[in-house]
Amino acid sequence: MTWYVLQHKPAQGDxxxxxxxxxxxxxxxxxxxxxxxxxxxxxxxxxxxxxxYIFINLEQTNAVWAKLRSTYGVLRVVHFAGKPAPIEDAVIEQIKAGMDKVSELGDIRKGQAVELENGPFKGISAIFQAYDGEERAIVLISFMQKQQQVSVPVSTLKT
Structure with a gap:
C-alpha cells in the first residue's frame, strides 16, 4: 500500500x-x-x-483506480509523467505527528500556566493571555517582582 494525492473539486473536499x-x-x-x-x-x-488535496492509500493493482476520476468531488489524481505520484509513509506520519502537536497547543486557554522552552526566557513559567496573530502569543511573566506582558513565538510554549 502506497500513499497518493488526489485533487478535489473546489469546496468539495468533504x-x-x-x-x-x-x-x-x-x-x-x-x-x-x-x-x-x-x-x-x-x-x-x-x-x-x-x-x-486528499491523501489516499492504495495498491497500484487495486480496481478502485479506474473509478477515482468519476467519484463525485474528485477532480484528478496528482501525477508526474503519466504516473500517480507516490508519497512516502514517513511524510504522512510526520504530518500526523505535527497535527497532534498543533492540537495540543490549540487547547491553551487564557490563564493557563505554560513554560517557555526556548529564547531569552527559556525555563521561565508564564501565564498564557492570548494569541497575537498566528505565530505569536502574549504571556505574563514575573520579572523584577512585577507582572510583565511579553509576546513570544507559540512554538516556544509548553503546557
Missing part, C-alpha cells in the same frame, strides 16, 4: 472524502482548527491543512 470512504478507500484529509476574524468577532473553524 464530499470527495465521503464518496471515497464509501468505496472503502483509506483516506487522510488533515484538518486543523483555525481562528479567524469575521465581522469583528473571532471565529474558530476547521479548515483543510492542504486545501484542495
Amino acid at each position: 464530499r470527495a472524502l465521503h464518496n471515497l470512504q464509501n468505496q472503502d478507500v483509506p483516506c487522510f484529509y488533515p484538518k486543523i482548527q483555525v481562528e479567524k476574524v469575521r465581522g469583528g468577532k473571532r471565529v474558530k473553524k476547521l479548515e483543510p491543512l492542504f486545501p484542495g
Whole structure:
C-alpha cells in the first residue's frame, strides 16, 4: 500500500472524502482548527491543512483506480509523467505527528500556566493571555517582582 494525492473539486473536499470512504478507500484529509476574524468577532473553524488535496492509500493493482476520476468531488489524481505520484509513509506520519502537536497547543486557554522552552526566557513559567496573530502569543511573566506582558513565538510554549 502506497500513499497518493488526489485533487478535489473546489469546496468539495468533504464530499470527495465521503464518496471515497464509501468505496472503502483509506483516506487522510488533515484538518486543523483555525481562528479567524469575521465581522469583528473571532471565529474558530476547521479548515483543510492542504486545501484542495486528499491523501489516499492504495495498491497500484487495486480496481478502485479506474473509478477515482468519476467519484463525485474528485477532480484528478496528482501525477508526474503519466504516473500517480507516490508519497512516502514517513511524510504522512510526520504530518500526523505535527497535527497532534498543533492540537495540543490549540487547547491553551487564557490563564493557563505554560513554560517557555526556548529564547531569552527559556525555563521561565508564564501565564498564557492570548494569541497575537498566528505565530505569536502574549504571556505574563514575573520579572523584577512585577507582572510583565511579553509576546513570544507559540512554538516556544509548553503546557
